[in-house]
Amino acid sequence: xxxxxxxxxxxxxxxxxxxxxxxxxxxxxxxxxxxxxxxxxxxxxxxxxxxxxxxxxxxxxxxxxxxxxxxxxxxxxxxxxxxxxxxxxxxxxxxxxxxxxxxxxxxxxxxxxxxxxxxxxxxxxxxxxxxxxxxxxxxxxxxxxxxxxxxxxxxxxxxxxxxxxxxxxxxxxxxxxxxxxxxxxxxxxxxxxxxxxxxxxxxxxxxxxxxxxxxxxxxxxxxxxxxxxxxxxxxxxxxxxxxxxxxxxxxxxxxxxxxxxxxxxxxxxxxxxxxxxxxxxxxxxxxxxxxxxxxxxxxxxxxxxxxxxxxxxxxxxxxxxxxxxxxxxxxxxxxxxxxxxxxxxxx
Numbered sequence: 001x002x003x004x005x006x007x008x009x010x011x012x013x014x015x016x017x018x019x020x021x022x023x024x025x026x027x028x029x030x031x032x033x034x035x036x037x038x039x040x041x042x043x044x045x046x047x048x049x050x051x052x053x054x055x056x057x058x059x060x061x062x063x064x065x066x067x068x069x070x071x072x073x074x075x076x077x078x079x080x081x082x083x084x085x086x087x088x089x090x091x092x093x094x095x096x097x098x099x100x101x102x103x104x105x106x107x108x109x110x111x112x113x114x115x116x117x118x119x120x121x122x123x124x125x126x127x128x129x130x131x132x133x134x135x136x137x138x139x140x141x142x143x144x145x146x147x148x149x150x151x152x153x154x155x156x157x158x159x160x161x162x163x164x165x166x167x168x169x170x171x172x173x174x175x176x177x178x179x180x181x182x183x184x185x186x187x188x189x190x191x192x193x194x195x196x197x198x199x200x201x202x203x204x205x206x207x208x209x210x211x212x213x214x215x216x217x218x219x220x221x222x223x224x225x226x227x228x229x230x231x232x233x234x235x236x237x238x239x240x241x242x243x244x245x246x247x248x249x250x251x252x253x254x255x256x257x258x259x260x261x262x263x264x265x266x267x268x269x270x271x272x273x274x275x276x277x278x279x280x281x282x283x284x285x286x287x288x289x290x291x292x293x294x295x296x297x298x299x300x301x302x303x304x305x306x307x308x309x310x311x312x313x314x315x316x317x318x319x320x321x322x323x324x325x326x327x328x329x330x331x332x333x334x335x336x337x338x339x340x341x342x343x344x345x346x347x
Contacts, residue, residue, distance in 0.1 A: 001039055004286070006341045007293070007302045008032040008048040013039055014305060022312040049343055051296025054167035058103040059290045061114035061209065061258025062281035064148065065092045066125035070284045071321035078324035082317050091314050093128070095282050098311040099289045100136050102304060106291060109165055111137045112172060114258045115146025115209030121154040142172060146209040146259065150178045160189055162196050167294045169200050173208040175234055182231065183210030185238040190245055197249045203346055204251045205299065206242070211257040212276045213239040214266050233259060246274050250347040253299065263303060263335030265342070273347055279303065284318035286334050287311055303340035
Protein backbone atom coordinates (compact mmCIF):
# COMPACT_ATOMS: atom_id res chain seq x y z
CA UNK A 1 0.00 0.00 0.00
CA UNK A 2 1.59 3.27 -1.15
CA UNK A 3 0.32 6.77 -0.40
CA UNK A 4 0.98 8.33 -3.78
CA UNK A 5 -0.82 11.68 -3.67
CA UNK A 6 -2.02 14.17 -1.09
CA UNK A 7 -3.57 17.59 -1.64
CA UNK A 8 -5.67 19.91 0.47
CA UNK A 9 -8.79 17.91 -0.42
CA UNK A 10 -7.49 14.60 -1.80
CA UNK A 11 -5.62 11.44 -0.78
CA UNK A 12 -4.81 8.63 -3.22
CA UNK A 13 -3.34 5.25 -2.28
CA UNK A 14 -2.25 2.45 -4.61
CA UNK A 15 -2.47 -1.14 -3.36
CA UNK A 16 -0.75 -4.02 -5.14
CA UNK A 17 -2.57 -7.29 -4.55
CA UNK A 18 -0.91 -10.70 -4.25
CA UNK A 19 -1.67 -11.43 -7.90
CA UNK A 20 -0.02 -8.18 -9.04
CA UNK A 21 -3.16 -6.14 -9.72
CA UNK A 22 -3.00 -2.48 -8.64
CA UNK A 23 -6.11 -1.19 -6.87
CA UNK A 24 -6.56 2.59 -6.68
CA UNK A 25 -8.12 4.04 -3.51
CA UNK A 26 -9.10 7.67 -4.19
CA UNK A 27 -10.60 9.83 -1.44
CA UNK A 28 -11.97 13.20 -2.54
CA UNK A 29 -13.70 16.14 -0.83
CA UNK A 30 -11.53 15.95 2.27
CA UNK A 31 -10.74 18.78 4.68
CA UNK A 32 -7.39 20.61 4.53
CA UNK A 33 -4.77 19.93 7.19
CA UNK A 34 -6.66 16.95 8.59
CA UNK A 35 -5.40 13.48 9.53
CA UNK A 36 -7.36 10.50 8.18
CA UNK A 37 -7.03 6.78 8.81
CA UNK A 38 -7.37 5.11 5.42
CA UNK A 39 -6.73 1.43 4.69
CA UNK A 40 -4.59 1.09 7.79
CA UNK A 41 -2.53 4.21 7.10
CA UNK A 42 -2.63 7.58 8.83
CA UNK A 43 -2.41 10.34 6.22
CA UNK A 44 -2.75 14.10 6.62
CA UNK A 45 -4.01 16.38 3.87
CA UNK A 46 -2.02 19.48 2.98
CA UNK A 47 -2.83 22.81 4.54
CA UNK A 48 -4.55 25.09 2.04
CA UNK A 49 -2.57 28.25 1.22
CA UNK A 50 -4.21 31.55 2.12
CA UNK A 51 -6.61 33.28 -0.21
CA UNK A 52 -8.60 32.33 -3.28
CA UNK A 53 -7.75 29.54 -5.73
CA UNK A 54 -6.79 31.49 -8.86
CA UNK A 55 -6.06 28.71 -11.36
CA UNK A 56 -4.87 25.13 -11.85
CA UNK A 57 -2.38 24.02 -14.47
CA UNK A 58 -0.50 20.82 -15.28
CA UNK A 59 2.97 19.73 -16.36
CA UNK A 60 4.62 16.60 -17.73
CA UNK A 61 8.16 15.77 -18.78
CA UNK A 62 10.12 12.87 -20.27
CA UNK A 63 7.24 11.56 -22.35
CA UNK A 64 9.60 9.89 -24.89
CA UNK A 65 7.44 9.18 -27.93
CA UNK A 66 9.25 6.64 -30.11
CA UNK A 67 11.02 4.79 -27.30
CA UNK A 68 10.64 1.01 -27.50
CA UNK A 69 12.95 -0.24 -24.71
CA UNK A 70 12.54 1.03 -21.16
CA UNK A 71 15.61 0.64 -18.98
CA UNK A 72 18.14 0.29 -21.81
CA UNK A 73 21.41 2.21 -21.41
CA UNK A 74 23.43 2.71 -24.59
CA UNK A 75 24.24 -0.69 -26.15
CA UNK A 76 24.36 -2.61 -22.88
CA UNK A 77 22.17 -5.64 -22.38
CA UNK A 78 21.92 -5.24 -18.56
CA UNK A 79 18.38 -4.82 -17.39
CA UNK A 80 15.76 -5.69 -16.86
CA UNK A 81 14.77 -4.05 -20.13
CA UNK A 82 11.01 -3.80 -20.61
CA UNK A 83 9.26 -3.74 -23.97
CA UNK A 84 5.63 -3.64 -25.02
CA UNK A 85 4.36 -7.19 -25.47
CA UNK A 86 3.28 -8.43 -28.92
CA UNK A 87 -0.10 -6.94 -29.72
CA UNK A 88 0.25 -4.09 -27.19
CA UNK A 89 0.43 -0.51 -28.40
CA UNK A 90 3.76 1.31 -27.85
CA UNK A 91 4.01 2.17 -24.16
CA UNK A 92 4.66 5.93 -24.70
CA UNK A 93 1.25 6.12 -26.39
CA UNK A 94 -0.37 4.20 -23.53
CA UNK A 95 1.15 6.37 -20.81
CA UNK A 96 0.73 9.72 -22.53
CA UNK A 97 -2.83 9.11 -23.67
CA UNK A 98 -3.72 8.27 -20.08
CA UNK A 99 -1.88 11.32 -18.72
CA UNK A 100 -3.73 13.58 -21.16
CA UNK A 101 -7.08 12.13 -20.10
CA UNK A 102 -6.32 12.69 -16.40
CA UNK A 103 -5.03 16.24 -16.92
CA UNK A 104 -8.10 17.09 -18.99
CA UNK A 105 -10.29 16.19 -16.02
CA UNK A 106 -8.99 19.19 -14.03
CA UNK A 107 -9.61 21.57 -16.99
CA UNK A 108 -6.13 23.08 -16.70
CA UNK A 109 -5.52 26.71 -17.58
CA UNK A 110 -2.28 25.56 -19.24
CA UNK A 111 -0.37 22.32 -19.89
CA UNK A 112 3.41 22.72 -19.90
CA UNK A 113 5.73 20.02 -21.26
CA UNK A 114 9.30 20.23 -19.96
CA UNK A 115 11.26 18.36 -22.58
CA UNK A 116 12.17 14.92 -23.90
CA UNK A 117 9.09 14.82 -26.05
CA UNK A 118 10.70 12.12 -28.16
CA UNK A 119 13.30 9.39 -28.13
CA UNK A 120 15.43 10.83 -30.94
CA UNK A 121 13.74 14.00 -32.22
CA UNK A 122 12.48 12.25 -35.36
CA UNK A 123 9.58 13.79 -37.29
CA UNK A 124 7.20 10.88 -36.69
CA UNK A 125 7.97 10.94 -32.95
CA UNK A 126 7.22 14.67 -32.70
CA UNK A 127 4.10 14.20 -34.82
CA UNK A 128 2.86 11.58 -32.35
CA UNK A 129 3.53 14.00 -29.49
CA UNK A 130 1.64 16.79 -31.25
CA UNK A 131 -1.32 14.58 -32.05
CA UNK A 132 -1.63 13.47 -28.43
CA UNK A 133 -1.06 16.78 -26.66
CA UNK A 134 -1.90 19.65 -29.02
CA UNK A 135 -4.80 17.65 -30.37
CA UNK A 136 -6.32 17.79 -26.88
CA UNK A 137 -5.08 21.08 -25.42
CA UNK A 138 -4.57 23.32 -28.47
CA UNK A 139 -3.61 26.87 -27.49
CA UNK A 140 -3.30 25.87 -23.82
CA UNK A 141 -0.15 23.83 -24.62
CA UNK A 142 3.37 25.21 -24.06
CA UNK A 143 6.44 23.10 -24.85
CA UNK A 144 10.20 23.31 -24.49
CA UNK A 145 12.70 20.76 -25.76
CA UNK A 146 14.88 18.30 -23.85
CA UNK A 147 18.20 16.68 -24.68
CA UNK A 148 16.55 13.75 -26.49
CA UNK A 149 14.89 16.20 -28.87
CA UNK A 150 18.18 17.79 -30.01
CA UNK A 151 20.81 15.05 -30.15
CA UNK A 152 21.05 15.59 -33.92
CA UNK A 153 21.09 19.38 -33.50
CA UNK A 154 17.39 19.80 -34.24
CA UNK A 155 15.76 23.15 -33.47
CA UNK A 156 12.17 22.14 -32.71
CA UNK A 157 10.75 23.71 -29.53
CA UNK A 158 13.89 25.76 -28.79
CA UNK A 159 13.86 29.08 -26.94
CA UNK A 160 12.56 30.54 -23.69
CA UNK A 161 8.92 31.46 -23.03
CA UNK A 162 7.19 33.78 -20.57
CA UNK A 163 3.77 32.39 -19.64
CA UNK A 164 1.30 34.52 -17.70
CA UNK A 165 -1.38 32.75 -15.66
CA UNK A 166 -3.83 34.06 -13.07
CA UNK A 167 -1.70 34.81 -10.00
CA UNK A 168 1.57 33.43 -11.42
CA UNK A 169 4.12 33.72 -14.23
CA UNK A 170 6.03 30.71 -15.52
CA UNK A 171 9.46 31.22 -17.08
CA UNK A 172 9.90 28.16 -19.32
CA UNK A 173 13.64 27.94 -20.02
CA UNK A 174 15.47 26.08 -22.79
CA UNK A 175 18.32 24.34 -20.96
CA UNK A 176 19.47 22.17 -23.89
CA UNK A 177 22.98 22.01 -25.32
CA UNK A 178 22.36 20.58 -28.83
CA UNK A 179 24.07 17.24 -29.30
CA UNK A 180 24.68 16.80 -25.57
CA UNK A 181 22.96 15.08 -22.65
CA UNK A 182 23.97 17.84 -20.24
CA UNK A 183 22.36 21.28 -19.96
CA UNK A 184 23.03 24.96 -19.29
CA UNK A 185 21.53 28.45 -19.17
CA UNK A 186 23.42 31.18 -21.03
CA UNK A 187 24.10 34.70 -19.78
CA UNK A 188 21.52 36.19 -22.17
CA UNK A 189 18.88 33.74 -20.95
CA UNK A 190 19.57 34.61 -17.33
CA UNK A 191 19.38 38.35 -18.11
CA UNK A 192 16.08 37.72 -19.90
CA UNK A 193 14.78 35.87 -16.84
CA UNK A 194 15.88 38.59 -14.44
CA UNK A 195 14.43 41.40 -16.56
CA UNK A 196 11.06 39.68 -16.98
CA UNK A 197 10.88 38.76 -13.31
CA UNK A 198 11.73 42.28 -12.14
CA UNK A 199 9.01 43.73 -14.38
CA UNK A 200 6.30 41.17 -13.69
CA UNK A 201 5.13 42.08 -10.19
CA UNK A 202 3.85 38.55 -9.62
CA UNK A 203 5.27 35.27 -8.30
CA UNK A 204 7.44 33.44 -10.84
CA UNK A 205 7.97 29.68 -11.13
CA UNK A 206 10.94 28.82 -13.35
CA UNK A 207 10.79 25.57 -15.34
CA UNK A 208 13.22 23.74 -17.59
CA UNK A 209 14.28 20.26 -18.61
CA UNK A 210 17.59 19.83 -16.76
CA UNK A 211 17.82 19.75 -12.97
CA UNK A 212 20.17 22.09 -11.12
CA UNK A 213 23.53 21.15 -9.71
CA UNK A 214 23.38 22.06 -6.03
CA UNK A 215 26.27 21.69 -3.61
CA UNK A 216 24.91 19.79 -0.63
CA UNK A 217 26.19 17.00 1.62
CA UNK A 218 22.69 15.59 2.11
CA UNK A 219 21.64 14.22 -1.25
CA UNK A 220 21.10 10.62 -0.16
CA UNK A 221 23.20 7.47 -0.66
CA UNK A 222 25.45 9.06 -3.26
CA UNK A 223 26.47 11.94 -1.02
CA UNK A 224 27.55 15.24 -2.51
CA UNK A 225 27.54 15.43 -6.30
CA UNK A 226 30.88 16.49 -7.74
CA UNK A 227 31.17 19.91 -9.32
CA UNK A 228 31.90 19.05 -12.94
CA UNK A 229 31.12 20.31 -16.43
CA UNK A 230 30.08 16.72 -17.10
CA UNK A 231 27.36 16.84 -14.45
CA UNK A 232 24.30 14.97 -15.77
CA UNK A 233 21.99 17.97 -15.37
CA UNK A 234 22.45 21.73 -15.70
CA UNK A 235 26.14 22.57 -15.39
CA UNK A 236 27.33 24.01 -12.06
CA UNK A 237 28.09 27.53 -13.34
CA UNK A 238 24.62 27.89 -14.85
CA UNK A 239 23.05 26.37 -11.75
CA UNK A 240 24.83 28.84 -9.49
CA UNK A 241 23.87 31.72 -11.78
CA UNK A 242 20.20 30.70 -11.67
CA UNK A 243 20.36 30.59 -7.87
CA UNK A 244 21.94 34.06 -7.87
CA UNK A 245 19.04 35.44 -9.93
CA UNK A 246 16.60 33.87 -7.47
CA UNK A 247 18.55 35.43 -4.59
CA UNK A 248 18.21 38.88 -6.16
CA UNK A 249 14.62 38.45 -7.31
CA UNK A 250 12.26 37.49 -4.46
CA UNK A 251 9.41 36.98 -6.92
CA UNK A 252 11.06 33.69 -7.95
CA UNK A 253 9.49 31.00 -5.77
CA UNK A 254 11.07 27.85 -7.26
CA UNK A 255 12.59 25.93 -10.14
CA UNK A 256 11.14 22.66 -11.42
CA UNK A 257 12.72 20.27 -13.93
CA UNK A 258 12.57 16.78 -15.37
CA UNK A 259 15.44 14.78 -16.92
CA UNK A 260 16.25 12.58 -13.90
CA UNK A 261 13.02 10.52 -13.99
CA UNK A 262 12.73 10.94 -10.24
CA UNK A 263 10.90 12.97 -7.57
CA UNK A 264 13.21 15.05 -5.41
CA UNK A 265 13.24 18.47 -3.74
CA UNK A 266 16.35 20.34 -2.58
CA UNK A 267 16.83 23.91 -1.35
CA UNK A 268 18.16 26.13 -4.12
CA UNK A 269 19.32 28.83 -1.70
CA UNK A 270 21.17 28.57 1.59
CA UNK A 271 18.18 29.96 3.47
CA UNK A 272 16.05 27.11 2.06
CA UNK A 273 13.22 29.39 0.97
CA UNK A 274 13.32 28.45 -2.73
CA UNK A 275 12.95 24.78 -3.74
CA UNK A 276 14.67 23.12 -6.69
CA UNK A 277 12.27 20.38 -7.76
CA UNK A 278 12.52 17.28 -9.96
CA UNK A 279 9.45 15.54 -11.38
CA UNK A 280 9.40 11.90 -12.53
CA UNK A 281 8.76 10.74 -16.06
CA UNK A 282 5.50 9.85 -17.77
CA UNK A 283 6.82 6.85 -19.67
CA UNK A 284 7.58 4.29 -16.91
CA UNK A 285 7.42 3.78 -13.14
CA UNK A 286 5.64 5.36 -11.38
CA UNK A 287 4.31 7.29 -14.39
CA UNK A 288 3.36 10.76 -13.19
CA UNK A 289 2.09 14.22 -14.04
CA UNK A 290 2.13 17.29 -11.80
CA UNK A 291 -0.76 19.59 -10.97
CA UNK A 292 -0.19 23.13 -9.67
CA UNK A 293 -2.91 24.89 -7.70
CA UNK A 294 -2.24 28.63 -7.64
CA UNK A 295 -3.65 30.39 -4.59
CA UNK A 296 -3.27 34.04 -3.61
CA UNK A 297 -0.91 32.99 -0.82
CA UNK A 298 1.09 30.11 -2.34
CA UNK A 299 1.33 27.42 -5.00
CA UNK A 300 0.55 23.79 -4.22
CA UNK A 301 2.32 21.00 -6.16
CA UNK A 302 0.30 17.78 -6.39
CA UNK A 303 1.94 14.86 -8.22
CA UNK A 304 -0.47 12.24 -9.57
CA UNK A 305 0.39 8.68 -10.51
CA UNK A 306 -1.22 7.90 -13.88
CA UNK A 307 -3.89 5.43 -12.87
CA UNK A 308 -5.80 4.08 -15.85
CA UNK A 309 -5.71 0.25 -15.82
CA UNK A 310 -3.56 0.07 -18.93
CA UNK A 311 -1.08 2.65 -17.57
CA UNK A 312 -0.74 0.85 -14.24
CA UNK A 313 -0.31 -2.49 -16.04
CA UNK A 314 2.70 -1.05 -17.87
CA UNK A 315 4.27 1.09 -15.13
CA UNK A 316 4.21 -1.77 -12.61
CA UNK A 317 6.41 -3.76 -14.99
CA UNK A 318 8.99 -0.98 -14.74
CA UNK A 319 9.43 -0.89 -10.95
CA UNK A 320 12.77 -2.71 -11.09
CA UNK A 321 14.44 -1.14 -14.11
CA UNK A 322 18.24 -0.87 -13.81
CA UNK A 323 18.45 -3.47 -11.03
CA UNK A 324 21.34 -5.14 -12.87
CA UNK A 325 23.23 -1.89 -12.26
CA UNK A 326 22.51 -2.06 -8.52
CA UNK A 327 19.88 0.69 -8.72
CA UNK A 328 16.78 0.63 -6.51
CA UNK A 329 14.68 2.34 -9.18
CA UNK A 330 11.46 1.88 -7.24
CA UNK A 331 12.71 4.07 -4.38
CA UNK A 332 14.69 6.41 -6.62
CA UNK A 333 11.87 7.19 -9.04
CA UNK A 334 8.98 7.44 -6.58
CA UNK A 335 10.83 9.48 -3.97
CA UNK A 336 9.23 10.55 -0.72
CA UNK A 337 5.65 11.77 -0.47
CA UNK A 338 6.96 15.17 0.67
CA UNK A 339 9.07 15.33 -2.51
CA UNK A 340 5.90 15.00 -4.59
CA UNK A 341 3.17 16.90 -2.79
CA UNK A 342 3.77 20.17 -0.92
CA UNK A 343 3.13 23.91 -0.94
CA UNK A 344 5.60 26.42 -2.39
CA UNK A 345 5.27 29.57 -0.28
CA UNK A 346 5.51 33.10 -1.60
CA UNK A 347 8.60 35.01 -0.48
